[in-house]
Each structure stands twice: as structure tokens, then as C-alpha cells.
Amino acid sequence: MxxxxxxxxxxxxxxxxxxxxxxxxxxxxxxxxxxxxxxxxxxxxxxxxxxxxxxxxxxxxxxxxxxxxxxxxxxxxxxxxxxxxxxxxxxxxxxxxxxxxxxxxxxxxxxxxxxxxxxxxxxxxxxxxxxxxxxxxxxxxxxxxxxxxxxxxxxxHPELIRQLSESLEQTTMNWLETLRANLRAMKLSEETIKSICAAYEAAAKNLGEDAEAHKGLVDQLTATGKTLAEAGHNGPVTLNITAPAGKMLSEADITKLLDEREAARVAAATKLATDKAAKVKLFSDAIAAAAGLSEDTRKTLGENVDGLITGDMTDAQVTALAANQIALGNQIEASRKLAEQGFPIRSGVTHITVDDGNAIRKLSEDVRKGLQQTNEAFNGKLVFAEPDKQSPFVKRMLAEFDREHAQQLHQEAKMLAGGPVNTGDMNIPASVQRAVIEQVYQRLDVLQLVNAAVDPTTGPTHSVPYETRDTSAVRNGGIVYEGQPIHRAGIAQAMDYAYIEPRKLAMELTNEAAYFSRNSSIINFDAWARNIVSNAQVMRELVAAAIANRMLRDSDSFSVVDVAAGTAVTAYSGATNGYKVANFPVVRPYQARDLKGNAVGSAEQPVSIKDGATALVEFDGSGTQSAGKYYRWLSYNLGTFQIVDQTGAPSAPAGTVTAGYSYTTNVLKVDTDIAAGSTYEKQMNKLLQAVGARKATMSQQRYVQPDFFLASDVLTNMITDAEQFTEANSRADSSITAQGTLQPVKGIPGWATDAPGIDLGDERMLLGQRANFFYTIAKTFQTGVPYELFDSNGLALGKKGAYGEEYSSLHIPKPLRGRFTSILAYSFTNARGT
Structure with a gap:
């Protein structure tokens, strides 16, 4: 307030x-x-x-x-x-x-x-x-x-009132001082002067700023003072003053004033035009009298001078302008004659410039050419797409990186264009970071499944727009009779909130490795290529796992059943101190957090594991957790977990182990055990049938046509073993290539999970509709300035540390999570132990 x-x-x-x-x-x-x-x-x-x-x-x-x-x-x-x-x-x-x-x-x-x-x-x-x-x-x-x-x-406005009042007071005071001076010159007493001045001030209030009226009043009072002086009167006087009345203008007077002003304006404009014509003639005569100028040059110099010459210019100013034009004409004539003799003379001042965008583009091409000659490129570990074949997302990301690092990239471009480059500093060049970004995202196949965007204006939280289709209100096949209400249906547009997550990756490099990865005078592109490949692979795997895990988690959360905390679990023989819940797959919990790590709202599908009455915290592998017991999930897909200590080693519980969790029903489970009288190949047919069943469920119940499936190479290899792919039992809706690669199943193309740590594991297949998962980058991945590393005693290690960071969000709006589903393929008898 x-x-x-x-x-x-x-x-x-x-x-x-x-x-x-x-x-x-x-x-x-x-x-x-x-x-x-x-x-x-x-x-x-x-x-x-x-x-x-x-x-x-x-x-x-x-x-x-x-x-x-x-x-x-x-x-x-x-x-x-x-x-x-x-x-x-x-x-x-x-x-x-x-x-x-x-x-x-x-x-x-x-x-x-x-x-x-x-x-x-x-x-x-x-x-x-x-x-x-x-x-x-x-x-x-x-x-x-x-x-x-x-x-x-x-x-x-008060300021305008003040200014008007001050102006009126100043006018009155000026005339009052004139009157007072006149009266004092007549040797009148101060009492008499004071009385006459008071009479003036009273009468002047109605005169405004009319100078003639003030002058008439002052003259009248001066004459009165003269009469009093001659009579020898020196005491106070009483005066009755009639202020001069303002003249009332008749219609004829007003018409006369307007005619006089218009006549004066026309006369002034005529004189100005006449004077300007004379000045233009003076200029033209000077140009015509100049020697050595061709007719074309004279014409060029004489054009467009109408706006340069005015009627109020002096003759000296016009002459100076003509002299300047004649000097310019002489330069034009000299250039023309030299050009006729074969000299390539350019008129004016030649200024060649290349904008930063071109410099950065040239730098990118030079670095690319250098990297393409390395062993990493020859071995296929370093692959560059042609600029016209880059995905729009990668182009936008590189453009944003170029904008943020324009000055550094421009300096590197100038250094590289000058020949040998000094790479003596330990900083990671921006051009190398740019190549890392290109390698990360150009080869990140999972990006083809998501709605990826680059938005540097995004804040810590941002809105994600989405559309939903609603036909539930349509009845009777859309038939509406006269005077009846019309059913509402169509596409609804809405927004959902997403939270930016700071993804960071630290690395270290010894001084020896940094020194021998460069030559003292030229860039060692082989060393650069190895660095780019290793950094790109780590970051690519992190992003791929993050996208795949969030996609599976949100798919599982579409339809869940909550199991209350304190529910009994059974022992899992597949791991020491292992346990398994009754229902699975378990939905991975999700907690939205701000950039400081503070929880925002309540967790979705939280998990509660207890050892007796003691609630256990999940083991995070950081090595910084205090001594005690923790739990870690062995498999969300199979619902198995383990009790461990702060080092991650199995630890026996002190009491009865119980659990509270949520499991998904948005999944179809397939038994991979070979039934009696069947074969392994026939059993694998069930996986193909499961794909068809989930496709039918999504299309008929959710009105969604899945257009991708995501699975590990192990699971897709199991599918290719199906009897259906033999020549005698082949079907048109599924096939494999001569090299054994799985082709689209039921018209749904497949993608492989080519990164470790993905929750799908080797038993889950995720199906969905592309572009419903939103991946928004606010800050592209980039590495900061390296810094010295020291041991616990503060002694230098001869190593440099650096870290890179990316600010991005991963999100599926809750109403869209039904556009995904999954299949779980596992052994009923062996996968969860005995």
C-alpha cells in the first residue's frame, strides 16, 4: 500500500x-x-x-x-x-x-x-x-x-497556475517601480507616494498584462503627483481611479486585423521565395562558372539543392556551399579520368566488414573441417550432420549458444583466421563447447520423440501449453433438433506448470594431459576430438536417461493404485537383505523442486519403507549420508528393493520391513516362461501380440494412435526371435531386416534405449505418441572457466577442475499422460526370485 x-x-x-x-x-x-x-x-x-x-x-x-x-x-x-x-x-x-x-x-x-x-x-x-x-x-x-x-x-495544473501568477505579478511590479520613481523625482513625501502607489495597485488588478492600459494608468497618476507637488501637499491623499477600459473590438475590427495579418504573411512568403530564387541562381551561376567540370558532373552537383538553400541564407553562405560542391566535382572528374585509364577507382570511402554471424559461421566450418580429419571422425565416433540436414531444435540451440558467446567466438574466429593459434591457456574454447553441444543433441535419437524447444526467456517455472480433445458432451450422434441445446465438443487448450532443473556435470584434467593435448603453436584437433567425444557421450547419456525415465514415470502415473504405508513385504532371494512388494511395477516417486532444491508442493506417488517403526531414507550413493540403514530400489519394474548401510553394502533390518507405495495399472504384463508343449519362439509371439493389444487399447479407449515404442536392444532382440519372423510364419504387420534389425511392429516404429541407467531396463517397452513430452532448454549446456584443485591439506594437485551446466525442464502435462502406456516382459517364475 x-x-x-x-x-x-x-x-x-x-x-x-x-x-x-x-x-x-x-x-x-x-x-x-x-x-x-x-x-x-x-x-x-x-x-x-x-x-x-x-x-x-x-x-x-x-x-x-x-x-x-x-x-x-x-x-x-x-x-x-x-x-x-x-x-x-x-x-x-x-x-x-x-x-x-x-x-x-x-x-x-x-x-x-x-x-x-x-x-x-x-x-x-x-x-x-x-x-x-x-x-x-x-x-x-x-x-x-x-x-x-x-x-x-x-x-x-498547479505549476501552470503558478507560472501565470508570477508573470502577472512581474508586470504589475515593473510598472509600479516606474510610477514610484516618477513620484520620488517630484520630491513628494513617502506618505503621499504610498497612497498613490496603493491606488495604482488596486486599479491594476483588472488590467492583466495590457501594457497600454498600465502605461495610461501610470501617466495619469504621475500627472496627479505633479499637481500635488506643485500645490505643496505632502500628506496622505484619497484617490478615485478609473482604470482604462479595454477596447471592445467590432466585427469589422476583427476582420481588419485578420486581413492585415494574412497580407503580412503572404508578403513575407513572397519575399522569402524571391530571396530563395536569387540564392539558387547565385549557386547555379557559381557551378556553371567552374572550370574543368563535365555537364554530367554539373548536373549531379546542381541536383537536390532546393532543400539545402533557404531564402534567409547570406550570399557568403551560398558561395561557400557552391565552393564545397565544386571541390567534390573535381574529385569525381579525377576518379572518372583514372577509371578511363584502367585504374579501378571506387568513389567514396570503401569499408569492408564481416558481421559476427558470418565470422562465427566461418569458425564453425573451420573447426568442423579440422575435426573431420581426426581418428575419432574416421572411426565413426564423431559425426557431423550437414547444416541443411540439422534438426530445427539443434539449429535453435546452436543459435542461442552463438548469441550468448558471440564475443568469445568472434575472437576465436579472428585468431584462427590469422594462422597459428596459441592454445597455451587452459580455458575450454567456446568453439569446442559448441561442437560438444552439436554432438550431444544431433545424435540424441530420443529427441525425435519429444517436443523440444529452446527458450532463453524462460524463468524458474514456466507454462507448457497443450491441447486435449473432448467429445463426451456429444449425444445422439451429434443430432440436435429444433430449439434444443447444441452439444459442446472440440479441442480444449490449457496450460500446465513445469519446473526448470539445473543439470550439472563436473570433470577434471591434469596439467600434463592438458599440455600434451596441444602443440605449442597449432591446434591438436585429435585431442579436441577425443575431448568432444567423451564429453558429448556423458552428457548425451544423462539427457537420454532423464527423458526416458521421466517419460516412463509419467506414463506409469496415469493410472495407479496406492498401497498404504505399513503393508507387509516378502523376502527377495535375488539379493542379500532383498525384499519385494506384492504389486508391481512400482511408480517412481516425483517431487517438484525449485532451483535451491526446496520441495514445491506434495510428492507424487511417494514411497515409504520402514524397518520396524523406523522410516528409512533412500540411499543416494553420495557417500555423505550418515551411518545407518537405508533402502534402495533394485527394480521399479519388478518391485524389488534392498536394505543397505551408508556405504551401499547390504545390511540386515532390525525389525519387520514394511512398505507404502503406488503401482501402475497402465501396463500389460507378458510371461516369458515357455509354457508346456510350446517353444521359446512361440512364446516370443506374445510380445508382438502385446504390442497390438496396447495399440488397440490406446486407439479405442483413449483415441490415441501410438507412433513409437522405446525398448532396449535386449528386449527387441528377444522379439526378433519370435516364430512369426520365420519365413513360414511371416506376417505383413511385423518384420526384420536381413541384418536382424526389428522393423515397425503393428505399424509402430521403434527406438532403442542407448544409455545406461534407464528405468525401462531390459524388461519394459514404452509405447506412446510423439511430441507430447516437453523438453524445454533455458540455458544450453556449457562449461565454465577451469579452476585449480587442491587436496584436503590445501596442497595443489596439478589438476584443473571445470563443470558444465544446463537449465532445462522435462514435463508431460497430466491430461496427456494417457497418451503413453507400456509392456512388461518378465519370467513369472524367476524374475522376482523364489
Missing amino acids: CGLDGVKLAEGSPRATVTIIRTGTFSDPRYGTFEITRDMLLSMVRNFDSHAYGQDIFIDVAHAPNDGAAAKILSLKVDGNRLRADVEFTPYGVAAVKDRGFVYLSAEFVDNFVDNETKQPHGPTLLGAGLTTRPVIKRMDPVTLAEGTANTPVFL
Whole structure:
């Protein structure tokens, strides 16, 4: 809340212009220190004009909106350092100002208004204001509303009133000093002079700034003083002065004045045109008299001078302009003659420049050419796509990286263009980081399944737009008879929130390795290539695992059954101190967090593992957890976990182990055990049949056509062993290549999980519809400046450390999670132990 200036209302006028708030830094015991900036005022105007608040903005009394509106804000604008508003007062508001003394305003605003329907943030937004008697902010200029007619009020700014008053007072004082000087020259007494001057001041109030009227009054009083001086009167006098009346103009007088002014204007314009023509002739004669100029050159010099020469220029100025043009003409003639003799002369000043974009593009091409000659490229570990074949996402990411590192890339381009390059510093060149990004994302196949975007304007949280199809309200096949309500159906657009996650990766490099990876004078592209390949592989695997794991987790969360905490579990013979839950697959928990790691909201599908009455924390593998017992999941797919100590070693529980969890029903389980009288190849046919069954479920029940499946090479290899792929039993809806690669199954193409640590493991297959998983990058992956590493005693290790980071979000809006499903292939008898 911010206190504002006083408000004055004219009689009968419900409108006024008031100052709502001003810029500055203020403090208040209730709110602490706060700052109001011009950008905040501009945001309030924008949000008012766009109706971001979703309703009209009102002024109330004492911040009590339930008592009614005192005024309605009609418009907002920024005037200097103030936010001004045109408002229309209600009778309730007029009474509050005039009768109850509520003559100050107190604004109500928020720093970042978020729409409660669209969740869209709008920044600083004015919510309203209240008439009050004790504002927080003092010393605001009042808004004065002057008297006007019954229908047309007259608004005068206080500053304008002050200036007009000062001008009138100055005029009166000047003539008063003239009168006083005249009277003193006549040797009149001070009492007599004072009386005459008082008479002048009283009469001058009605004269305004009419100089002739003031002069006539002063002359009249001077003559009176002369008469008194000659009579020898030196006491006070009483004068009755009649001020000269202003002359009343008749219609004829006004017409005469207008005619005289128009005649004067025409005469002045005629004289100016005549003078300009004479100046142009003077210029043209000077150009014509110049020797050595061709007719073409004279014509060129004489063109477009009409706007350069004016009638009020002196002859000397015109002559100087002509001399300058003649000198330019001589240069043109000299250049023409040299060109005729075979000399390539360019007119003007030649300035060749190459913009940063071209320099960066050239640098990228040079680095690419160098890397393509390395062993890593020859062995297929380093692959570059042609620029015209790069994915749009990679192009946008590289463009954003180029924008952030334009200066560094431009400097590297200039160094590389100059020949030998000094790579003596230990910094990782921006061009190498750029190549790492290209290798990470150009070869990240899972990106073909997601909706990937680069948005550097994204904040810690951002909105993800999505669409859903709703035909539930349509009845009777859409047939609606006369006068009946029409059913609503169609595409609904909505927004969901996603949270940016800071993904970071640290690395270290010895000084020896850094030194021998470069030559003292030229770039060692082989060393660069090895560095790029290793960094790109690590980052690519991390991103691939993150996308695949989140995609599977959100798919599992579409349809879940919660199992209460304290539910008994059974021992799992496949691991020491291992246990298994009754229902599976278990849904991996998810907890949204801000950039500091603080939890936001409640966790989705939380897990509770207890050793007796003691709740256990999940083992994180950091090596920093205190001594005690922890749990870790061996397989979410099979519902198995293990009790371990702080080092990760198996540890026997002290009491009965229980669990609370959620398991998914958005899955089809397939038994890989060979049934009696069957064969392994026939059993693998069930996996193909499961794909068809899940496709049918999605298309018929959810109206979604899956267009990809994601599985490990182990699982796809098992599928290719199916009897269906033999020549005698082949089907048209599934096939394999001559090399044994699985072709689309049931018309659904497949992708491989080519990264470790993916929750799908070798037993899960994920099916879904592409572009429903949102991967948004706010900051592209980049490595910072290397720093020295020291041991625990503070001694240098001769190593450099560095870390790279990427800010991105992974998200599937909850209404879209039904566009994914999965298949679990496992041995009923062996996979979960005995």
C-alpha cells in the first residue's frame, strides 16, 4: 500500500486526474523497505490496457471495497516519474472527499500478478486504490480541478497556475517601480507616494498584462503627483481611479486585423521565395562558372539543392556551399579520368566488414573441417550432420549458444583466421563447447520423440501449453433438433506448470594431459576430438536417461493404485537383505523442486519403507549420508528393493520391513516362461501380440494412435526371435531386416534405449505418441572457466577442475499422460526370485 497525494474536486464534476503512485525507495514498519521503479509503472499501464486483471479497476474508501466504489479508473498513463489516472467519482466518493476528509490516495498493487485461471504471470499490476487520511508516501503534488461550466470542467495544473501568477505579478511590479520613481523625482513625501502607489495597485488588478492600459494608468497618476507637488501637499491623499477600459473590438475590427495579418504573411512568403530564387541562381551561376567540370558532373552537383538553400541564407553562405560542391566535382572528374585509364577507382570511402554471424559461421566450418580429419571422425565416433540436414531444435540451440558467446567466438574466429593459434591457456574454447553441444543433441535419437524447444526467456517455472480433445458432451450422434441445446465438443487448450532443473556435470584434467593435448603453436584437433567425444557421450547419456525415465514415470502415473504405508513385504532371494512388494511395477516417486532444491508442493506417488517403526531414507550413493540403514530400489519394474548401510553394502533390518507405495495399472504384463508343449519362439509371439493389444487399447479407449515404442536392444532382440519372423510364419504387420534389425511392429516404429541407467531396463517397452513430452532448454549446456584443485591439506594437485551446466525442464502435462502406456516382459517364475 502506498500513500498518495491530495485530491480536490470541483463542484458538480465527477471526473478528475489523479496521481496513483510515483517512483522512489520507501520504508514502512509494515512492509519494510520497498522500491517503485518506472518499469513497474509501465507494466501497470500495459496490464491495465490489456485487462490482465480481468475486471474494471476501482477506488474505494479506506480499502473497504465491500462498502462500494468511490471512483472508477478510466485510463492510466506514465507522466515522468508518476503513474496518473483519469477517474470518475461516484456520489459516495465525492462525499468522502468533501465531507469526510478522505483527501489522499493509497494504491494497491502486486509485484507479479498471476492469473488464477491461465496461471500466466503478468508482472507489476495495479489492483485498485483507496481514499485515506494517512498515506504512507508523502510530498506528492496535488491535482487541482478548477471551476468549469456545468458540462465542461476546466483542468489547470498547479505549476501552470503558478507560472501565470508570477508573470502577472512581474508586470504589475515593473510598472509600479516606474510610477514610484516618477513620484520620488517630484520630491513628494513617502506618505503621499504610498497612497498613490496603493491606488495604482488596486486599479491594476483588472488590467492583466495590457501594457497600454498600465502605461495610461501610470501617466495619469504621475500627472496627479505633479499637481500635488506643485500645490505643496505632502500628506496622505484619497484617490478615485478609473482604470482604462479595454477596447471592445467590432466585427469589422476583427476582420481588419485578420486581413492585415494574412497580407503580412503572404508578403513575407513572397519575399522569402524571391530571396530563395536569387540564392539558387547565385549557386547555379557559381557551378556553371567552374572550370574543368563535365555537364554530367554539373548536373549531379546542381541536383537536390532546393532543400539545402533557404531564402534567409547570406550570399557568403551560398558561395561557400557552391565552393564545397565544386571541390567534390573535381574529385569525381579525377576518379572518372583514372577509371578511363584502367585504374579501378571506387568513389567514396570503401569499408569492408564481416558481421559476427558470418565470422562465427566461418569458425564453425573451420573447426568442423579440422575435426573431420581426426581418428575419432574416421572411426565413426564423431559425426557431423550437414547444416541443411540439422534438426530445427539443434539449429535453435546452436543459435542461442552463438548469441550468448558471440564475443568469445568472434575472437576465436579472428585468431584462427590469422594462422597459428596459441592454445597455451587452459580455458575450454567456446568453439569446442559448441561442437560438444552439436554432438550431444544431433545424435540424441530420443529427441525425435519429444517436443523440444529452446527458450532463453524462460524463468524458474514456466507454462507448457497443450491441447486435449473432448467429445463426451456429444449425444445422439451429434443430432440436435429444433430449439434444443447444441452439444459442446472440440479441442480444449490449457496450460500446465513445469519446473526448470539445473543439470550439472563436473570433470577434471591434469596439467600434463592438458599440455600434451596441444602443440605449442597449432591446434591438436585429435585431442579436441577425443575431448568432444567423451564429453558429448556423458552428457548425451544423462539427457537420454532423464527423458526416458521421466517419460516412463509419467506414463506409469496415469493410472495407479496406492498401497498404504505399513503393508507387509516378502523376502527377495535375488539379493542379500532383498525384499519385494506384492504389486508391481512400482511408480517412481516425483517431487517438484525449485532451483535451491526446496520441495514445491506434495510428492507424487511417494514411497515409504520402514524397518520396524523406523522410516528409512533412500540411499543416494553420495557417500555423505550418515551411518545407518537405508533402502534402495533394485527394480521399479519388478518391485524389488534392498536394505543397505551408508556405504551401499547390504545390511540386515532390525525389525519387520514394511512398505507404502503406488503401482501402475497402465501396463500389460507378458510371461516369458515357455509354457508346456510350446517353444521359446512361440512364446516370443506374445510380445508382438502385446504390442497390438496396447495399440488397440490406446486407439479405442483413449483415441490415441501410438507412433513409437522405446525398448532396449535386449528386449527387441528377444522379439526378433519370435516364430512369426520365420519365413513360414511371416506376417505383413511385423518384420526384420536381413541384418536382424526389428522393423515397425503393428505399424509402430521403434527406438532403442542407448544409455545406461534407464528405468525401462531390459524388461519394459514404452509405447506412446510423439511430441507430447516437453523438453524445454533455458540455458544450453556449457562449461565454465577451469579452476585449480587442491587436496584436503590445501596442497595443489596439478589438476584443473571445470563443470558444465544446463537449465532445462522435462514435463508431460497430466491430461496427456494417457497418451503413453507400456509392456512388461518378465519370467513369472524367476524374475522376482523364489
